[in-house]
Amino acid sequence: MGTYESYQDYKNSQNSWIGTIPKHWNIQRADFLIQTNRRQVSAESLDGVELIHYSIPNVQEFGTGKMENGDQIDSAKLLISEQQLLVSKLNPRKSTLCIAVPNDQYTVVASSEFVPLLAGKTHLEYSYYVWGSDKVTKLLSSMVQSVTRSHQRVNPSDILKIYWAWPPLHEQKAIAHFLDHKTAQIDALIAKKQSLLDKLGEQRSSLINQAVTKGVNVAVPMKESGVAWLGEIPRHWETKRLRFLMTMSGGLTPRTSEPRYWGGDIPWVSPKDMKSERLSSSIDTLTEDALNETTLRLYPPGKVLIVVRGMILAHTFPVAVNEVPVTVNQDMKVLETTMNPEYLAVLLRGIQSLVLSIVEESAHGTKVLRTDLLKDMVLPVPPRVEQDEIVSEVARISSRIDKMVSTVTAVITKLQEYRSALITNAVTGKIDVRDFSIPTTTEQREVAHG
Numbered sequence: 001m002g003t004y005e006s007y008q009d010y011k012n013s014q015n016s017w018i019g020t021i022p023k024h025w026n027i028q029r030a031d032f033l034i035q036t037n038r039r040q041v042s043a044e045s046l047d048g049v050e051l052i053h054y055s056i057p058n059v060q061e062f063g064t065g066k067m068e069n070g071d072q073i074d075s076a077k078l079l080i081s082e083q084q085l086l087v088s089k090l091n092p093r094k095s096t097l098c099i100a101v102p103n104d105q106y107t108v109v110a111s112s113e114f115v116p117l118l119a120g121k122t123h124l125e126y127s128y129y130v131w132g133s134d135k136v137t138k139l140l141s142s143m144v145q146s147v148t149r150s151h152q153r154v155n156p157s158d159i160l161k162i163y164w165a166w167p168p169l170h171e172q173k174a175i176a177h178f179l180d181h182k183t184a185q186i187d188a189l190i191a192k193k194q195s196l197l198d199k200l201g202e203q204r205s206s207l208i209n210q211a212v213t214k215g216v217n218v219a220v221p222m223k224e225s226g227v228a229w230l231g232e233i234p235r236h237w238e239t240k241r242l243r244f245l246m247t248m249s250g251g252l253t254p255r256t257s258e259p260r261y262w263g264g265d266i267p268w269v270s271p272k273d274m275k276s277e278r279l280s281s282s283i284d285t286l287t288e289d290a291l292n293e294t295t296l297r298l299y300p301p302g303k304v305l306i307v308v309r310g311m312i313l314a315h316t317f318p319v320a321v322n323e324v325p326v327t328v329n330q331d332m333k334v335l336e337t338t339m340n341p342e343y344l345a346v347l348l349r350g351i352q353s354l355v356l357s358i359v360e361e362s363a364h365g366t367k368v369l370r371t372d373l374l375k376d377m378v379l380p381v382p383p384r385v386e387q388d389e390i391v392s393e394v395a396r397i398s399s400r401i402d403k404m405v406s407t408v409t410a411v412i413t414k415l416q417e418y419r420s421a422l423i424t425n426a427v428t429g430k431i432d433v434r435d436f437s438i439p440t441t442t443e444q445r446e447v448a449h450g
Contacts, residue, residue: 122166277320304337
C-alpha cells in the first residue's frame with residue numbers, strides 16, 4: 001500500500017488480530033452500534049407474490065437478489081423493508097454478503113441463513129467492507145459452531161459480537177466512498193481478464209473440434225459425412241455410431257456402513273474426481289474386500305471415463321482417461337474401445353455442446369445423460385495413425401493455450417489479492433484515504449493513487 005499515506009498517530013487496539021489503529025478510532029463491539037432486522041414473513045403469505053429473493057446462491061452468483069415466483073418459497077423469510085447488510089451464517093471463509101435494497105414494485109425477502117444488519121450508528125457501506133475484510137472472515141471462521149457435510153455454520157449472535165475499530169461516521173463514509181471506487185476499478189480489470197479466459201476457452205474448443213472432426217492436414221480431399229452437425233470430413237475417413245466403437249459399463253457404491261470396504265489403495269472415481277483429463281487418483285478409495293464382495297470391476301489403465309449423472313452436466317461434460325487401475329461409482333460410465341482411447345476422449349470433449357444437448361433432468365432434479373442417445377451418435381473415425389496425430393496436435397494446442405490461461409489466471413489472482421488487501425488496510429486504518437476524491441479526467445483517473 002505504498003501509494004497511500006498513513007495516519008500520523010496510532011495506538012494499540014488491544015486486539016492482536018486487528019493490530020494498531022489510528023489514535024482517534026474507537027474499539028467497540030458491533031452489537032453496540034448495529035441493529036438486526038427481525039421481521040419475518042411466512043411462506044404462506046408469499047404465495048403468488050412477485051418477489052425479489054436474496055438467497056445465498058443468488059448472492060454468490062449475481063451479487064444481489066433475483067426475481068422469483070412465490071410458489072418457490074417454502075419457508076419463512078426475512079422481510080427487506082429498508083436497506084440492510086446481509087451476512088451469511090454459512091461458510092464464513094466464503095464471505096457471502098451483500099447490501100439488500102427494498103423495492104417499491106416487489107416484495108423483497110432474504111433467506112433466513114443471512115443475519116440482516118441495519119446501519120444503526122454506523123455507515124452501512126462501511127460495515128459491508130468490514131464484514132468482507134480478511135480480518136473478519138478469518139475471525140468468524142474461528143467461531144464456527146457446527147459443521148455438516150457441506151457447510152460450516154456460525155452462531156448468528158457471534159456475527160455481531162466481534163470487536164472492531166470504528167472511525168467517526170464521516171470517516172466511515174469517506175472510506176466506503178474510496179473502496180467503492182477502487183474495488184469497481186479492480187473488478188472491471190478482473191472482468192476483462194475473465195473475458196479473456198472465456199475467449200481462450202472458446203478458442204481451445206474451436207481448435208480441438210476442428211482437429212477431431214477435420215484432421216490436421218488441411219490439404220486432404222473432403223467428402224460430405226451425411227451427418228448434419230459434422231459436415232465435411234476427410235474423404236478417407238469413416239463414420240460410425242459410438243455403440244460400434246466401444247463397450248460401456250459402470251460401477252456402484254459399496255455399503256458405506258461397511259468400514260472394511262473403504263480407505264484402501266484402489267481409486268473409486270466419482271464425478272467429484274473428474275476435474276482433470278487424466279486420472280491417477282481419487283478422493284475416495286476402496287479395499288480388496290470391496291472388490292471381492294461386490295460386483296465392482298477394476299478397470300485397467302487406458303479407459304475413457306465419463307460422467308452420466310450429476311449437476312455438472314448442466315454446463316460441462318467431463319471426460320478423462322485413467323492412468324492407473326480404477327473402479328467407478330454409479331454416476332460414471334467406462335468406455336472400452338479399440339480406438340486410441342485418447343482420441344475418443346478428445347473427440348467427446350470436442351463435441352461437448354452436442355453431448356450436453358441430450359442431457360435431461362431426472363425426477364429428483366439432477367442432470368442425467370441419455371446414454372442410449374449417446375451410443376447412437378455418429379462420429380468420425382480416422383485411421384489409427386491419424387488418431388495418434390490428432391491426439392498429439394490437441395496436446396500441442398492445449399499446452400499453448402494452457403500457458404496463456406496460466407498467465408491470465410495469475411494476473412486475476414494478484415488483482416484479487418490486491419483488492420482484499422486494500423479493503424483490509426482501509427478498514428483497519430493502515431492507509432489514510434480521507435482526502436481521496438475521484439479524478440475528473442481520464443488521464444487523472446489512470447494515475448490517481450496508483
